[in-house]
Amino acid sequence: MAIFHSFLRRTSSFMLASAFFLPATVFADEIAPFPNATLDLQLKQSVTSYPVISSSMKKVNGIVTADSEQWLDGSLDRKLYLLPSGKSSDEAYRFFTEQFKKLGVTPVFSCERFSCGGSNFWANNVFDIARLYGLDKEQAYFLGQKEVDGKTAYYLTYTVRRGNKREYALVDIFTAGKAKALKRNQVVLPTLPGSLSALASSDAYKALLKAFENQSRPLLITVESASAGRVSEVDSLSRQLQEIQTLLQSKLREDAISSSRYRIQSIVGDQGEGTLHWQVLQ
Incomplete structure (x- = not known):
């Protein structure tokens, strides 16, 4: 059972x-x-x-x-x-x-x-x-x-x-059949959005809004970039991830999602593609 x-x-x-x-x-x-x-x-x-x-x-x-x-x-x-x-x-x-x-x-x-x-x-x-x-x-x-x-x-x-x-x-x-091993509520980000309009039109953000509609408890949102091969790439990706965090906060505020309903973190990933994923907090 x-x-x-x-x-x-x-x-x-x-x-x-x-x-x-x-x-x-x-x-x-x-x-x-x-x-x-x-x-x-x-x-x-x-x-x-x-x-x-x-x-x-x-x-x-x-x-x-x-x-x-x-x-x-x-x-x-x-x-x-x-x-x-x-x-x-x-x-x-x-x-x-x-x-x-x-x-x-x-x-x-x-x-x-x-x-x-x-x-x-x-x-x-x-x-x-x-x-x-x-x-x-x-x-x-x-x-x-x-x-x-x-x-x-x-x-x-x-x-x-x-x-x-x-x-x-x-x-x-x-x-x-065989499925790609993905995390719970994980959405692929082919490119890291660099503007509010790009973020708003992305499948990742639309999926995130659906998650807020279906869930009353707060979410931990993780923005994960693709992997980096050099130190300079790590620095560049880190700056982009920080910018995306700011964009996310602005867009969620614009869509009337209270900051009490989420926390955002970002990491430089180890895969070939970036992702946005989230989990429910207690």
Whole structure:
């Protein structure tokens, strides 16, 4: 039985922030979007330790657990839809599972309403998307699998109605396979942004803002440069990193993110590319 410690799950290696886009074997584009729904989140990326859950979630002695699960590396294609007014999460569940079946996806596990366990477990411990936390009686989950080009692709949807009456549908297609080992919430920085506009338009900053939307606790943000081969390069990169820290502070302040919600550090890295990553502080 796997144990989902809250802190461990939030500092594990699974990337859930929209970021550096990498090729996947199977794409969610083959799944039609729910009519008139708003695409609230979209990402395609390589991930490590993706949770393939094939049982309901429960809490025993203060610990969130699942009786049947796997943690796999591979490629993820994710889409989160905000459903239009007048349409229910149940309708979305039927809409997506019917498409899965037409594609030849074999059901592995499904649950509805209270049999899924607490919605907060799915939202916060499995998907790490806070706005998926809704009513236990208005949720549904489906997991299926299909062999594609010699690899196992997992198709899942989780739908829920929130207390504020907003209804969401998450669609994940995860293709198991070797993944690049990346840190939790790590976003590649091909170049270190040198201006507020460059920072604001970067995938890294957009992913960071999403993290603030989904997380109420403070974040430790780390800006890591590419490796340096000479002392002069270390000096130059150190100056750039200091400038980026200042840019980050200015941009976060501009976007109404209080300084009490984060701390920033920077380091000269040891890889070929720079990264921006963050972790949740207690």
